[in-house]
Amino acid sequence: MVRMAGFPAVKTLESYDFKFATSAPKRQIEQPVALAFVARKENVVFLGPSGLGQSQVYL
Structure with missing residues (x-):
């Protein structure tokens, strides 16, 4: 389904930069x-x- 959606890149939660987005606590x-x-x-x-x-879409 992700391929069919045509997203430019597949993102995962593991690759999310929590240090960059300090206002978005990891727990939340x-x-x-x-x-x-x-x-x-x-x-x-x-x-x-x-x-x-x-x-962004995170899987």
């Missing part, structure tokens, strides 16, 4: 990865200033 970023929000039927929205990577 890792919580949605557990997918518990799916069972609770909740949405996840990443908000923040430009350049923090919230629009």
Whole structure:
């Protein structure tokens, strides 16, 4: 599905630079990865200033 989507690059959480994005604590970023929000039927929205990577896809 990732290939079909045509993303310019595949990003992983392991490659995310937490030192660069200091306003995005690692613990907060890792919580949605557990997918518990799916069972609770909740949405996840990443908000923040430009350049923090919230629009990138992480697998």
